[in-house]
Amino acid sequence: MKTPLSWIKEYVDVPAEVTTDELTHRLTLTGLKLEGIESPGAQITGPLVIGRVLTKEPEPQKNGKTINWCTVDVGDANGTGEPQGIVCGAHNFEPGDLVVTVLPGGVLPGGFAISARKTYGHVSAGMICSSRELGLGEDHDGIIVLPADAGEPGEDVRAVLGLDEEIIEFEINPDRAYALSLRGVAREVAVSVDGATGFRDPALRDTPAANDEGHPVVVEDAEGCPVFVARVVSGFDPAAPTPDHIVQRLTAAGMRSVSLAVDITNYVMLETGRPIHGYDADKVQGALVVRRAREGERLTTLDGTDRALSTEDLVIADDSGLIGLGGVMGGETTEMSESTTRILVESAHWDAVSMFRTGKRHKISSEAGKRNERGVDPTICAAAADRVVELLVELGGGVAEPGVTEVGTAPAQPVIRVAGDKAAKVSGLEISEERAVEALRSVGCTVTGTGTLEVVPPPWRPDLTDPQDTTEEVIRLVGYDTIPSVLPKAPGGRGLTRAQQLRRRIGRTVAGEGYVEVICFPFVGEADLDALGLPADDRRRRLLGLSNPLSAEAPSMTTTLLPGLLKAAARNVGHGTTSVALFEAATVTQPHDGGPAPILPVDRRPTAEEMAALDAALPAQPLHLGLVATGDAEAAGWWGAGRPVAWSDAVHAAQTVADALGLTLTVQAADVAPWHPGRCAALLLDGEVVGHAGELHPRVCTAYGLPARSVAAELDLDALIAAAVHLRPAPAFSSYPLxxxxxxxxxxxxxxxxxxxxxxxxxxxxxxxxxxxxxxxxxxxxxxxxxxxxxxxxxxxxxxxxxxxxxxxxxxxxxxxxxxxxxxxxx
The missing domain is CATH 3.30.70.380 (Ferrodoxin-fold anticodon-binding domain)
Incomplete structure (x- = not known):
């Protein structure tokens, strides 16, 4: 949300000594994160002054174009006081008009340097500027004509055009839709910035009462559209220009000027946060009907796209059919045009969830949709419509018709009951109940009671729905920056658990054997298991699938650490590392027939039986240790010949881990994939197999891109840790001969x-x-x-x-x- 600082100050008084940096710092602390501060004139350097056109001589050219040779009074800005000769291609000005003039030496946005140069047979010493050339808008067919009282020739024009304006851009969280308006930002300034006073609500105005003379409106879906206000302005001049100050503000807010009628609806949306839509009233046939779309209905929206609608979409129809996608985008058939003289103004409140789903369904992103889908104040529909009508009459010469249509009422706000000291307990700050009440009332809440407060949020704050929300609101206004940073004290006598200590011991032991720890993704696919050569009945082929996998090639949780380790080793070998030794200690997932996991309640603590049922449904996730090595176990050098890794190195590494835990592994010959059938060892602890080690099968090495005779091991660490000797006694030494x-x-x-x-x-x-x-x-x-x-x-x-x-x-x-x-x- 981009907001000109001067526009903010129209609605709230900010002390002169408060700088822009201080203001934005305080707003950031209370939730409106600063994205940046910019100025429209930041890219313009050099002399940019007011000029008075003295003469204008049209000169037709051979190419059919007519240029104007002008003399312009720029006062003493050119150093001589003499009129400046300038060639201009625009025609929307006359002698005596005040214009914006950039003199030689000036630089316009985009690095466009101005100098005196010969063109069309004249030496043009400067430029008479359009809005587009100054970065203030898209109008480039005509130059800017200043008001007669803008100033004297030669005076700097930046202040007149708002080029020295500071524009603040905020990042607005999805639950803070009220801040997508000057009304919301100004209110935040009033409650957040020390010394800011006098908040003036632009939506607070007297509006005419509803009557029976307005345009007929029928709302068939009151849940989707609780409030619908319609007003009509006739006699509007479609050729009336948008005032410069409105164009400048729209441009500063990141919107382009379209036409006066459209600009006014956008301007009021930025003011109040309430999206407004205008129809060409002469194209509307009969009553407006708000309903859900019917099966098979289609609508061509303002962007020219023919859309197939869903029965969940809220639409607006008249006797001719569909004319708008409610709250998202209007239809093409009733669009305002250059001939529109009678405007039907719609100001309606729409269900936020429906708006979000419709926008996503049709891939429509608009400023109006952005606000409607996040929740807008439902009580200001009449005020926003009245403000639009006021501007259409004032700036477009229209007449407000007496009819006022208002269907429905705004939904009631919830009553939230919260303890008066809850904010103090949550934050650890000394926040009295009186301070909490003051903070809540400052943002528009109605607060009654003592001890237990009854809080009714303001209608523009749909994000306040429960005690936690109101507590957060109090704390943010008191200031998150005032919350002390206190580290919790560790209970005496506690440290790492036995299992944690043993895991660290294992890691140090394996690292001491020359292996490097890696962390691999715990996801595999059937292709990974095929590469391991696992038979169809191998229990490691029973995988737990993911509902939203990162990759279609690895859609399941792994049952073995070897695929990830072998890929990591192959990646290192592929980068030129000839000798690689890697290990990983991580969990694997072993599904079982525990049934679906129960959905536990959130309004109370689950019972022991419910937790037991949840645990029973969860798959087993034992901790494993995986090892892989390839290349040389001992490097060759001046000290002698080297030695390549062998199956015995994998067995030795596993036995070393067991020894570090005070255990002894028994080794037996085995035939288990992915190991070579003649060089595979089963590792037993007290007669139970706890892992395997040995040389990988040649086909496995080929499948994973590893050198032949690479070795690997995998151990069940949970079984080893459960049997481990935690505190090993010091070995006894004998001084007698061996x-x-x-x-x-x-x-x-x-x-x-x-x-x-x-x-x-x-x-x-x-x-x-x-x-x-x-x-x-x-x-x-x-x-x-x-x-x-x-x-x-x-x-x-x-x-x-x-x-x-x-x-x-x-x-x-x-x-x-x-x-x-x-x-x-x-x-």
């Missing part, structure tokens, strides 16, 4: 090394400090179908030095247990 024993065991090729290790650990007893697999051998020295596993066993006692016999006995017991459980034979 006893080293190595064993090589031959087992069937299908026996897992982890099973052999578990058997050795079980048989070795408490003296075993560590066990490590350091070699796997298959070859001529081992029977076909078998493999040799070499383990390094380390024994130590906490209280003594082990004898050779004790270490050997522990080793033999470990081998015997492995033989018993896995069929191992010592080499």
């Amino acid at each position: 006893a080293k024993e190595d064993v090589a065991l031959v087992v069937d090729a299908g026996v897992a090394a982890a099973d052999v290790e578990a058997a050795l650990r079980d048989g070795a007893g408490d003296l075993l400090e560590s066990i490590r697999l350091f070699d796997v051998y298959t070859g001529d020295q081992v029977e076909a179908g078998h493999k040799s596993l070499a383990y390094a066993l380390r024994f130590r006692a906490p209280d003594r030095t082990l004898s050779e016999g004790e270490a050997s006995a522990a080793r033999d017991a470990a081998v015997a247990r492995a033989a018993e459980l896995t069929g191992a034979v010592q080499r």
Whole structure:
């Protein structure tokens, strides 16, 4: 909303010492956000003065155009006092008229520099200006002729034209439609700016009473159109020009001048906020009827568009058919034109919801629709119509016909009951009940009672509907800037929860292994799961669809972190990063048959049973950890050869996470997509599978654009955190020597090394400090179908030095247990 400062000051007295910056700062604090301050003359520099035309000599040209060679008195502005010779192509002026003259050295909007130049056989030293050339309007066929009392030749003309006017542009929130008018902005100034007084409501006027002589109006849908006022002006001069000050104000407000009749309706809309529509009364046939459109009806609107109407659209009809889309745009058949001498003025209040839906349905955006769809004061229809009639008579020479039609009454305002101290409790400020009442009354509310206040909002504030609205109104007028910034005090003895602490521990552990954390979108499509090679019956293919997905290619919540991680890794590889290691800790979504989620009440706290039903309907969302790596696990350099990542790196990373939580994962061979069937490990905790790790299947690498032999892992962190050792005791260290024993065991090729290790650990007893697999051998020295596993066993006692016999006995017991459980034979 653009508002000239001088126009605001017509309706409210602002102290002279209050600057524009101070005024806009205060309005911003109370809700009218400043977008900018501009001046129409900001782009005009140099001498722009009043000139008096002394002579005007028409000179026909060979091209059929006639120019005027003029001499113009510009006083001493040209430094000589001599008349200025200027060529002008306009003809709407005569000798003796005062005109706007820009002299050489001046610059007009758009960077148009003025200089003395030879044209049409004369040296033209300046320009006589039109509104368009000064950026004041669209009229460029005629120059500006100033009033006879505008001033003396040579005087600066900026003040006369309003070029030094300050125009304030506000951002108006959708619920503050009253501020889309000078009436609303001036009222905000009166209640927000210190020292502003004397608010004068432009909609407060005596209006003639309704009678039976007015144009007949029938309202069939009173809910859609509660109030309809009609007035008629006859004898209007369609050729009457719009006064310059109205054109200037319309232009400053961002609207163009069309004709006097249209300009007046727009001017009154900006004044009062009430949209007005004018019909050519001689084209209207019979009574105006307000109703909903019927099936199949069409209307050609003022913009020339033939529109198919919905049965929800409010329309205006006469005996000839539809003539307007109520509150949005008029029809072409009754449009005012250059021959209109009798004008039917419509001032009606329309249902805001209907206006919004109609505007969206037909993709119509207009200044009138913008106000009607946000809610306009329904009580000023008669006043706005009377103001339009007044201006049509005053400026267009018309006569107001005695008939006045007024159908319906404005809807009653709600009564809001609110505690007098509610604003103080909500804001933390010392706002007394008296101050709250004062603030509410200052914006037009009627307030009665004490303790519990009964507040009736003014009709121009449809946004005030409940106690929270009135409380916000009080606080904004007291000043949001006065609310102290107080940080809440954290309760003593509280900090991160156990789960939060463990999640951070996991993140630090994985980062310490060389992985970089990423955050991926949690959305997938069937194509992502196909790229993973998941079989049709895989539970990860059961997805939860989104009703409004960001992308049709990923319309569902993901059940695994791998698609996002693999895409992120491929993106990095595509940008030239040859070695990539990424991880993500995030939730996945696992739908179940919990039924639809219940709609909980909002007028009370839900019961425990209702919350339980809601929880039961929600899908499971466990926390997972995903890892992916490709390229080199160890870079090559002067220190030696490098090493590419292998399936064992993914397993090791998962085991490191478990170790950080005080847990031990058991590893078993597995065949699960998207991993390579011969290089995939299932990770078990207490016999339950909590994840998988290994080398990705070659087809998966190809599908996602990753190098061959890339590795990945995915773990159920919720399961790990639930079993984790939160506070791990410090390890006990023995100062006694270590006893080293190595064993090589031959087992069937299908026996897992982890099973052999578990058997050795079980048989070795408490003296075993560590066990490590350091070699796997298959070859001529081992029977076909078998493999040799070499383990390094380390024994130590906490209280003594082990004898050779004790270490050997522990080793033999470990081998015997492995033989018993896995069929191992010592080499």
